[in-house]
Amino acid sequence: MRWPFSHRSLGVEVSVEIREQGFDPYREVSDYQQTVLDAAGKYGATAVFIGSMRDINEGDAVQAMTLEHYPGMTERYLEKISKEAGQRWDIIDSLIIHRVGDLHPEDPIVLVAVWSAHRAAAFDASRFLMEELKSRAPFWKKEVLSTGSRWVEKNT
């Protein structure tokens, strides 16, 4: 199933997905609008945040990265914050996709998209979702450097 954590009957529309393979966030937004989001003409604002992998961290060249998560809890936490965003702001729908597994520089890591009638709710809710995701969602990064690998400890 394409959107395994989609809850489209609860009033607050949210979709959350963990991906083990690379994805094109621009295509995901477009596909979601065309195939899932049942609100054509209702939304006037779409806020999209894409986080991607850099090739340097803490002054060291990074060759690759492995992203680990806590299957079950991660999805549950992302759903929780998505529903909270829907209660705090007047939004129509939200979508979060997050990579796990092996990544390389430039690969997209996370997509957060929020649809609303007007821009303020979409901007504010997308910022909230990213900040909550970064501070509490159970994901961990391990970087591969030329000298070996290390767990990322600072979440800037």
Add this chain to the structure above:
Amino acid sequence: MTIAVKFFASLREQVGKADITLDSQTVSSVSDVWKLASGGQPMPANTLMAVNMDYVDAMHTVTEGDEVAFFPPVTGG
């Protein structure tokens, strides 16, 4: 009482195991679970804990069948 214990990321490497099942009559808190499951290692100060996939603190009481997880600060996004 049976408790499923999980360690993630750097804590998994530190403790040397990903999953174990405890069968103990003496554990009552998440802190007790750590002591038994980690073999008595000190818990790093920034350790995060979850019971049945919800965040809790170390004094949270565990019950039969709980899943208890320990992990370092998160670094997603």
